[in-house]
Amino acid sequence: MNILKIDKIEKYYGNKSSLTKAIDNISFSVDKGEFVAIMGASGSGKTTLLNSISTIDKVTSGHIYVEGEDITKLKGNELNAFRRDKLGFIFQDFNLLDTLTAYENIALSLSIKNVNYKEIDERIKKVAEELSIKHVLKKYPYQMSGGERQRVAAARAIITNPSIILADEPTGALDSKSSKMLLEKFNYLNQELDATILMVTHDAFTASYASRVIFIKDGKIFNEIIRGNDTRKAFFDKIIDVVTLLGGDLNDAL
Amino acid sequence: MLFKLSLKNIRKSFKDYAIYFFTLILGVAIFYVFNAIESQTVLLNVTATTRDIITLMTNMLSGVSVFVSLILGFLIIYASRFLIKRRNKEFGIYLTLGMSKRKISTILFIETLFIGIISLFVGLFIGAILSQVMSLLVANMFEADMTKFTFIFSKSACIKTLLYFSIMYLIVMIFNVINISRCKLIDLINHSKKTEKVKLKNPILCIMIFIIAIIMLVYAYYKVTIDVESLSTPDKIFIPIILGCISTLLIFWSLSGLILKIVKSIKGLYYRGLNSFILKQISSKINTTVVSMTIICLMLFVTICVLSSSLSIKNSMSANLEELAPVDIALTKTRNITAEKAQEYGYNTAYIEDSFLPIADSLSKLDFDVSKYLKDMVTVHYYVDEALTVEKTLGSYYEETKKTLPFLTYNMPEEIVTVSEYNEVAKLYGNETFTLDEDEYIIIADYDSMIEVRNEALKRNTPITLLGKTYYPKYSECQNGLIAISSNHINAGIIIVPDSAVDDSLLERESLIANYKASDDTGRKNIEEVVINLANHPYISSTNLEASTKLSIYESSVGLGAMVTFIGLYLGIIFLISSAAILALKELSESTDNIDRYKMLRKLGVEERMLNKALFMQIFIFFIFPLILAIIHSIFGIEFCKFILETFGDEEMTKSITMTAIFLVVIYGGYFLITYYSSKNIIRNR
Numbered sequence: 001m002n003i004l005k006i007d008k009i010e011k012y013y014g015n016k017s018s019l020t021k022a023i024d025n026i027s028f029s030v031d032k033g034e035f036v037a038i039m040g041a042s043g044s045g046k047t048t049l050l051n052s053i054s055t056i057d058k059v060t061s062g063h064i065y066v067e068g069e070d071i072t073k074l075k076g077n078e079l080n081a082f083r084r085d086k087l088g089f090i091f092q093d094f095n096l097l098d099t100l101t102a103y104e105n106i107a108l109s110l111s112i113k114n115v116n117y118k119e120i121d122e123r124i125k126k127v128a129e130e131l132s133i134k135h136v137l138k139k140y141p142y143q144m145s146g147g148e149r150q151r152v153a154a155a156r157a158i159i160t161n162p163s164i165i166l167a168d169e170p171t172g173a174l175d176s177k178s179s180k181m182l183l184e185k186f187n188y189l190n191q192e193l194d195a196t197i198l199m200v201t202h203d204a205f206t207a208s209y210a211s212r213v214i215f216i217k218d219g220k221i222f223n224e225i226i227r228g229n230d231t232r233k234a235f236f237d238k239i240i241d242v243v244t245l246l247g248g249d250l251n252d253a254l
Numbered sequence: 255m256l257f258k259l260s261l262k263n264i265r266k267s268f269k270d271y272a273i274y275f276f277t278l279i280l281g282v283a284i285f286y287v288f289n290a291i292e293s294q295t296v297l298l299n300v301t302a303t304t305r306d307i308i309t310l311m312t313n314m315l316s317g318v319s320v321f322v323s324l325i326l327g328f329l330i331i332y333a334s335r336f337l338i339k340r341r342n343k344e345f346g347i348y349l350t351l352g353m354s355k356r357k358i359s360t361i362l363f364i365e366t367l368f369i370g371i372i373s374l375f376v377g378l379f380i381g382a383i384l385s386q387v388m389s390l391l392v393a394n395m396f397e398a399d400m401t402k403f404t405f406i407f408s409k410s411a412c413i414k415t416l417l418y419f420s421i422m423y424l425i426v427m428i429f430n431v432i433n434i435s436r437c438k439l440i441d442l443i444n445h446s447k448k449t450e451k452v453k454l455k456n457p458i459l460c461i462m463i464f465i466i467a468i469i470m471l472v473y474a475y476y477k478v479t480i481d482v483e484s485l486s487t488p489d490k491i492f493i494p495i496i497l498g499c500i501s502t503l504l505i506f507w508s509l510s511g512l513i514l515k516i517v518k519s520i521k522g523l524y525y526r527g528l529n530s531f532i533l534k535q536i537s538s539k540i541n542t543t544v545v546s547m548t549i550i551c552l553m554l555f556v557t558i559c560v561l562s563s564s565l566s567i568k569n570s571m572s573a574n575l576e577e578l579a580p581v582d583i584a585l586t587k588t589r590n591i592t593a594e595k596a597q598e599y600g601y602n603t604a605y606i607e608d609s610f611l612p613i614a615d616s617l618s619k620l621d622f623d624v625s626k627y628l629k630d631m632v633t634v635h636y637y638v639d640e641a642l643t644v645e646k647t648l649g650s651y652y653e654e655t656k657k658t659l660p661f662l663t664y665n666m667p668e669e670i671v672t673v674s675e676y677n678e679v680a681k682l683y684g685n686e687t688f689t690l691d692e693d694e695y696i697i698i699a700d701y702d703s704m705i706e707v708r709n710e711a712l713k714r715n716t717p718i719t720l721l722g723k724t725y726y727p728k729y730s731e732c733q734n735g736l737i738a739i740s741s742n743h744i745n746a747g748i749i750i751v752p753d754s755a756v757d758d759s760l761l762e763r764e765s766l767i768a769n770y771k772a773s774d775d776t777g778r779k780n781i782e783e784v785v786i787n788l789a790n791h792p793y794i795s796s797t798n799l800e801a802s803t804k805l806s807i808y809e810s811s812v813g814l815g816a817m818v819t820f821i822g823l824y825l826g827i828i829f830l831i832s833s834a835a836i837l838a839l840k841e842l843s844e845s846t847d848n849i850d851r852y853k854m855l856r857k858l859g860v861e862e863r864m865l866n867k868a869l870f871m872q873i874f875i876f877f878i879f880p881l882i883l884a885i886i887h888s889i890f891g892i893e894f895c896k897f898i899l900e901t902f903g904d905e906e907m908t909k910s911i912t913m914t915a916i917f918l919v920v921i922y923g924g925y926f927l928i929t930y931y932s933s934k935n936i937i938r939n940r
Contacts, residue, residue, distance in 0.1 A: 056857065077861050080856070082859070083858065083859030087859065089858070095854045097855075099535060104530045104534075107530065108855075111527055111529070111530065117525045156858075
């Protein structure tokens with residue numbers, strides 16, 4: 001079953017005299033339990049694509065369906081409700097509230113859905129165990145390492161049982177060790193809890209953890225490769241091949 | 255180029271400047287209004303006495319204006335510093351582009367100039383309109399009739415406002431230049447990247463401090479209300495004041511920790527909606543602004559007390575006068591000056607001779623025709639026995655009183671009046687009359703503090719001795735009444751004795767009480783003129799005759815009341831504006847941090863309604879905390895003011911408190927709303 005279906009979306013910036021096509025007729029779909037990575041150089045349109053899916057930005061034409069519902073038709077508070085109930089976010093710069101502890105940050109995404117405290121507490125304990133962040137629950141963001149912060153953000157995203165988790169360069173601000181640990185947790189969420197993850201990255205190593213990688217260049221889908229039964233190492237080499245094919249830009253990111 | 259940049263900056267950030275503009279315009283308008291009172295009242299139809307009082311009042315107001323301009327100056331400097339802080343990044347960009355600090359200062363200079371000119375212009379315009387309302391108020395206060403309405407623009411007040419505010423703006427410009435020349439590029443650019451470190455206070459320490467603060471506060475409250483009699487000397491009042499200030503500070507210090515602790519312990523409440531977020535926002539803000547919260551709370555407290563007391567003084571003064579000055583004139587003279595006294599004070603023979611004449615005779619020597627001008631005449635003789643002092647009439651209670659009220663003059667001889675003469679006065683005033691047995695006495699008084707002391711002595715059945723005979727109190731408490739007319743309750747006690755108890759050897763003073771022989775106000779005013787003109791008569795130097803008239807008492811007390819009211823209003827409003835503006839600026843200065851936080855909440859899918867509610871609660875609580883504490887302080891503060899102003903009466907307190915509440919709601923509430931809408935604007939996603 002399709003969790004996410006993207007149907008011929010386009011996004012234009014600027015006016016008639018100077019038109020920029022950030023997204024130029026993209027269509028693809030994501031099944032339940034998939035872990036999809038979207039790769040592309042700076043300016044390829046991958047962040048615009050993510051913003052459109054997350055309803056932060058509006059598409060110029062085309063439709064986006066999440067669990068069969070056309071989200072390009074949503075307005076005002078429906079958008080907020082959609083984000084609250086269907087989406088989980090993970091950002092490059094963590095986006096945790098600096099005035100709240102890790103526990104309170106995670107609790108917030110449930111309390112705005114009016115979940116009662118008993119259930120909040122149970123679910124936080126469970127998710128903290130799964131993501132190995134039990135020891136930082138009482139700490140404030142500034143007292144944690146980058147990796148811990150990003151795992152707290154992941155816990156906040158997963159705890160509401162969203163239809164899809166959107167991750168925007170989740171390893172962008174992490175060192176390689178923390179990156180690896182976070183990605184292993186993503187795999188765990190994907191395989192053990194059947195979470196659907198859509199991740200934007202320009203890093204081949206990060207992308208190699210996904211089950212499918214979509215390459216974007218100049219607002220169009222350039223290529224798509226599926227991991228299948230390959231080892232992660234073999235998949236990584238395949239990705240590198242495509243990146244080389246893609247040309248100069250992405251090489252900097254290696 | 256720089257000029258254009260400045261102009262664009264102002265237009266672009268007009269919303270950020272809203273509070274600043276609002277405060278400046280309000281400040282200019284109020285400054286103008288209170289300085290224009292003199293010109294506004296020129297056309298009012300008032301007597302010479304009232305005119306004198308108005309002149310005195312305007313002089314005092316212009317003195318107060320210096321103080322007010324100091325407060326406003328500090329406020330403006332504070333506000334402009336806040337605005338510069340907000341624009342650190344912008345200045346950082348200018349500097350990296352290679353603009354010199356000198357040029358940035360020029361930009362700021364032009365901006366300040368522009369804002370200054372616009373605010374002065376708008377403020378003066380609003381002030382000119384408001385001052386028309388003010389002249390109605392003045393006319394009402396001085397009970398003058400506004401025969402015709404004319405629009406008056408006070409040139410002198412306008413020039414004064416321009417001068418004072420130009421100086422203030424000049425100082426602001428100098429401060430800005432100093433600020434800019436001091437700052438470093440790296441700080442300007444990194445300004446927004448600072449992440450906040452949450453400083454948590456130990457909750458147990460908070461609870462302890464809070465309890466200590468409450469105990470201190472209760473003690474201070476107790477001291478100024480129930481135990482107020484013990485504040486016998488002025489310096490003792492400092493203890494409760496200092497205690498009050500310290501406890502206010504401690505309460506704000508411990509408050510956020512305390513509330514956080516309490517709400518956190520109720521998990522169901524803390525983890526509902528955005529409660530945890532709101533609470534943390536508030537507590538971090540209160541934590542970082544303890545001192546300013548304290549100052550604002552105390553300023554609000556002073557404002558409430560000043561406004562409600564000063565308004566009630568005027569109200570109750572007018573109300574009391576009918577009771578306190580029931581007749582048109584009371585003439586008094588000291589009688590039978592002895593040779594020794596004459597020598598002591600250096601009186602001449604004519605003066606001594608005159609003192610042996612009754613008042614009526616002195617009046618005829620002044621060519622004042624008693625039968626032509628006066629009616630309802632009553633003569634009262636005051637007797638004094640040097641041996642019968644306040645100390646003696648207090649009897650056994652004296653020793654105790656002396657401890658609690660050491661500043662009373664106990665060796666002053668009591669004034670004594672015979673019962674038949676007092677009854678004549680009482681009949682004329684419409685007061686109660688009395689009958690006395692041969693060994694009885696009564697004390698007549700209307701000054702509450704003295705009544706309390708005397709009542710205790712009367713309860714103990716304290717006897718007094720007069721010319722070898724002993725008298726006992728007829729009642730166990732003082733009776734309400736007065737003889738001399740005045741603007742306040744100042745009759746500290748007159749002893750009424752049987753007619754036979756005194757003789758001429760004790761005669762001290764004589765008083766003639768009467769109404770003017772006239773049927774209307776004009777007639778009374780004419781006779782008043784005649785009385786005032788007696789001061790120019792050649793014989794006046796040979797007599798100690800003194801007159802107090804209802805009209806003069808009325809005018810001077812109405813004038814005094816009005817004066818206090820105007821100064822109270824002036825200071826109160828300025829204090830109110832200052833504290834509200836500081837709060838508003840504090841709140842807005844954090845809006846940049848809030849942008850990111852609210853953006854994040856929006857991404858999490860929080861509904862707009864919930865976000866707005868969170869913002870509202872956050873600002874509301876920040877505004878209401880100092881106000882609540884200030885109101886609690888004021889309940890006791892006003893109680894204390896009542897005690898101090900006892901002689902003025904407090905009958906009209908509700909009315910003035912209502913007025914104060916209206917001022918509070920309009921000004922403080924106005925600032926709150928502006929802050930809320932500006933913040934909402936800032937956090938709106940764009």
